[in-house]
Amino acid sequence: xxxxxxGRLSQAVVVVFVMSVIVFVGxxxxxxxxxxxxDPGATAEIRENLIRKYGLDQPLWRQYFTFVxxxxxxxxxxxxxxxxxxxxxxxxxxPATIELVMVSVTxxxxxxxxxxLYAGYRPNSLGAKLIxxxxxxxxxxxxxxxxxxxxxxxxxxLGWLPSGGRGEVAxxxxxxxxxxxxxxWSHVIMPxxxxxxxxMGLLIRLxxxxxxxxxxxxxxxxxxxxxxxxxxxxxSHILRNISIxxxxxxxxxxxxxLAFAVVTETVFNWPGVGKLIIDSILxxxxxxxxxxxxxxxxxxxxxxLIVDLIYARLDPRVRLKGGS
Amino acid sequence: xxxxxxxxxxxTRFATRGDAVTAVNDVSFTVQxxxxxxxxxxxxxxxxxxxxxxxxxxxxxxxxxAGKVMVDGQDLRALSDEDMRKMRGNRVAMVFQDPMMTLNxxxxxxxxxxxxxxxxxxxxxxxxxxxxxxxxxxxxxxxxEERLRAYPHxxxxxxxxxxxxxxxxxxxxxxxxxxEATTALDVSIQGQILAEVRDxxxxxxxxxxxxxxxxxxxxxxxDDICVMYAGRIVERGTAQQVIDHPRHPYTQGxxxxxxxxxxxxxxxxxxxxxxxxxxxxPQGCPFRPRCPRATEICATVPPADTKDGQTVLxxxxxx
Ligand SMILES: Nc1ncnc2c1ncn2[C@@H]1O[C@H](COP(=O)(O)OP(=O)(O)OP(=O)(O)O)[C@@H](O)[C@H]1O
Ligand code: SF4
Ligand SMILES: [Mg+2]
Numbered sequence: 001x002x003x004x005x006x007g008r009l010s011q012a013v014v015v016v017f018v019m020s021v022i023v024f025v026g027x028x029x030x031x032x033x034x035x036x037x038x039d040p041g042a043t044a045e046i047r048e049n050l051i052r053k054y055g056l057d058q059p060l061w062r063q064y065f066t067f068v069x070x071x072x073x074x075x076x077x078x079x080x081x082x083x084x085x086x087x088x089x090x091x092x093x094x095p096a097t098i099e100l101v102m103v104s105v106t107x108x109x110x111x112x113x114x115x116x117l118y119a120g121y122r123p124n125s126l127g128a129k130l131i132x133x134x135x136x137x138x139x140x141x142x143x144x145x146x147x148x149x150x151x152x153x154x155x156x157x158l159g160w161l162p163s164g165g166r167g168e169v170a171x172x173x174x175x176x177x178x179x180x181x182x183x184x185w186s187h188v189i190m191p192x193x194x195x196x197x198x199x200m201g202l203l204i205r206l207x208x209x210x211x212x213x214x215x216x217x218x219x220x221x222x223x224x225x226x227x228x229x230x231x232x233x234x235x236s237h238i239l240r241n242i243s244i245x246x247x248x249x250x251x252x253x254x255x256x257x258l259a260f261a262v263v264t265e266t267v268f269n270w271p272g273v274g275k276l277i278i279d280s281i282l283x284x285x286x287x288x289x290x291x292x293x294x295x296x297x298x299x300x301x302x303x304x305l306i307v308d309l310i311y312a313r314l315d316p317r318v319r320l321k322g323g324s
Numbered sequence: 325x326x327x328x329x330x331x332x333x334x335x336t337r338f339a340t341r342g343d344a345v346t347a348v349n350d351v352s353f354t355v356q357x358x359x360x361x362x363x364x365x366x367x368x369x370x371x372x373x374x375x376x377x378x379x380x381x382x383x384x385x386x387x388x389x390a391g392k393v394m395v396d397g398q399d400l401r402a403l404s405d406e407d408m409r410k411m412r413g414n415r416v417a418m419v420f421q422d423p424m425m426t427l428n429x430x431x432x433x434x435x436x437x438x439x440x441x442x443x444x445x446x447x448x449x450x451x452x453x454x455x456x457x458x459x460x461x462x463x464x465x466x467x468x469e470e471r472l473r474a475y476p477h478x479x480x481x482x483x484x485x486x487x488x489x490x491x492x493x494x495x496x497x498x499x500x501x502x503x504e505a506t507t508a509l510d511v512s513i514q515g516q517i518l519a520e521v522r523d524x525x526x527x528x529x530x531x532x533x534x535x536x537x538x539x540x541x542x543x544x545x546x547d548d549i550c551v552m553y554a555g556r557i558v559e560r561g562t563a564q565q566v567i568d569h570p571r572h573p574y575t576q577g578x579x580x581x582x583x584x585x586x587x588x589x590x591x592x593x594x595x596x597x598x599x600x601x602x603x604x605x606p607q608g609c610p611f612r613p614r615c616p617r618a619t620e621i622c623a624t625v626p627p628a629d630t631k632d633g634q635t636v637l638x639x640x641x642x643x
Binding site: 217219226227232236244314315 | 411414428431444478491
């Protein structure tokens with residue numbers, strides 16, 4: 001167990017390191033942030049000063065090591081665009097993304113898992129075929145397109161819901177969330193549904209596949225031979241077996257949605273981190289990009305770790321070992 | 325008195341892409357209380373499907389098309405789904421072929437057994453675990469309390485099969501169907517389990533259907549033997565009759581290919597050819613293409629021929 005944790009952490013360190021180098025070099029290759037930031041009419045002197053201020057006159061490797069040195073002192077640098085510390089910038093946007101993602105994965109799980117179970121339990125029924133057809137849609141129709149359809153229908157035509165933005169926030173536990181107000185919910189629900197469709201499709205297919213496989217398994221037939229009712233077989237025997245792959249994919253989806261809810265956030269003008277990263281890429285705001293992506297890596301490593309721990313808890317055959 | 329198990333004219337079909345195959349064809353046999361019937365045949369002859377049909381465990385596209393399955397005089401096929409479920413594991417129990425696959429890998433042995441206890445008897449989980457422990461003791465599992473806390477993968481194959489047998493015994497069923505219950509195990513453990521099964525039949529009075537492809541195994545275990553070929557019972561008699569004086573050419577072929585009944589070093593004759601596909605059985609006797617005694621008349625359906633209670637389906641039975 002200890003060896004496992006050490007293995008995982010050292011892996012994470014390597015990934016974070018490689019990642020930061022790639023982003024650094026990549027951003028350097030894309031263009032010079034100064035060109036974007038500065039008024040083209042500014043004097044050469046102002047230009048020189050700014051370049052020196054951000055250390056952009058230094059060779060790339062030295063810029064990189066300055067950055068790493070600062071990181072170790074807990075300083076991820078300042079945004080070149082907003083001129084405030086990157087950490088406070090990201091953390092000011094994070095609650096909006098977290099609440100959006102949480103609502104959307106909840107919707108995806110609450111609808112997707114039971115639908116998948118049903119579709120796998122009665123694979124030839126009409127209901128199952130309908131569910132599978134819808135899951136293909138959720139999976140293959142582009143997110144932005146569905147998002148715009150939703151806006152057209154519920155905001156423009158029917159006028160039931162606001163077309164975008166985040167609603168009123170209120171204090172809940174220790175942070176401010178729009179989930180504590182009705183107005184906030186009216187804003188979050190549409191983007192959340194939009195964001196949930198792909199995940200819902202994925203969960204439906206995954207749960208269904210697991211269910212179909214389990215229904216043909218010997219242990220299920222044996223449970224039947226003992227006189228167990230189907231209901232009990234599904235809930236006591238099968239669910240636990242299929243939850244193993246479902247949780248793995250769910251964890252990864254959770255991570256990638258937190259990190260890259262970009263499309264939905266853009267369509268619905270949602271002030272989350274996805275929008276922040278897109279803006280920072282357009283403006284070549286290197287500190288934000290690098291820090292953000294490093295945080296994303298850390299997030300993924302953390303989620304993987306949690307998934308592994310749950311996995312080992314659910315499947316007694318799994319032993320956590322060092323490394324891999 | 326009623327026989328513990330009386331199967332009459334059991335017929336099970338599978339609808340596969342248009343044409344239906346008859347995997348179990350007009351199968352009849354009777355097992356008295358405390359007796360063991362050996363059901364023998366090559367792979368694909370329909371032994372497992374017979375077992376599942378008795379248990380009411382045939383799923384679409386399969387269907388039990390005809391026949392009666394009487395347990396203690398009660399016709400299982402006349403029961404509603406819910407009443408049939410209450411019989412399963414309770415009055416009729418089954419042990420499956422592969423001990424590695426029959427237990428749920430992610431649940432503790434004790435939890436699985438307790439579930440099987442409580443489905444037919446209202447009691448606390450603690451009491452059910454006590455029942456389970458007693459059942460494990462019956463089948464000779466050492467330190468049963470510990471085994472209850474184990475997961476299936478922590479037990480050996482023999483141990484797992486004993487657990488499955490113990491589960492079949494939980495409610496003292498009238499009928500136990502054991503489908504190749506020892507095939508996957510090594511010979512010494514096989515012998516132990518067979519001896520225990522014999523004791524169980526004597527002690528509990530359960531009627532046991534022992535399914536195997538190995539005529540050698542049942543020759544010492546069973547009271548009666550049914551030999552199955554392409555879904556039909558082609559020979560039926562007491563174990564002694566069938567082993568010592570087989571009358572069906574197929575049974576003779578099976579016996580000739582058992583190593584233990586032969587002088588070592590001598591060439592083992594095998595039945596030529598292989599089990600026919602059910603979808604294209606030859607006309608008349610299905611064994612005809614492989615049979616050394618076949619004549620022209622064998623292209624017509626062979627009649628049942630009974631001598632001293634030993635019945636064969638054959639035009640030219642051995643004398
Ligand atoms: N689910 C199914 N769908 C279609 N046909 C089936 C199905 N199950 C069994 N059959 C048919 O029934 C035949 C008999 O199968 P069964 O499993 O009873 O054989 P067996 O005697 O138990 O063989 P083995 O020794 O290999 O276990 C098979 O050859 C197959 O053609
Ligand atoms: S009926 Fe004919 S072919 Fe069939 S077993 Fe008897 S002798 Fe052989
Ligand atoms: Mg079989």
